[in-house]
Amino acid sequence: AVFSPDLAHVLMCAFDCTAALWNSESGDFVRAFYGHESAVNSAVFLSDGRLILTASRDGTARLWGASTGECLKTIKCHDHYVISAHFALQPTTSSSSLAAAVYYAACAVS
8 A cells, every 4th residue: 555645545456456545534435446357466656646557467557547547548568467566757757758657667567
C-alpha cells in the first residue's frame, strides 16, 4: 500500500485483479481500478497525485486517472509478470514522453 502525495488516500493492490483507493482518515472506500486480468502486484502515484500506474501478473501496466478511475493507457509488455510500477518523469513532462517513460518503467522491471 502507498499513500497519495497529499496523504489523503491509500492505494492498495490486490489478488482480485484490482487496485483500490481508500480515504486515509476515515477508512472509507473511494474507488476501484478495474481492468487487469490477473493480480495487481504494484501501484504508485505520480508525484502530483493526478495519475496512478499499476503493474500486474497479466503482463500489463496500466495508467489511470486518479480522480476518475478511468484507464488512460494499457501497456502490454510481454507474457510474463510485471512486478513493479515506477514513474520516471516529473508531471511537467509532455504526455508522449510520459507514455514512453511509463512503458520503460513498466517493462524494464518485468
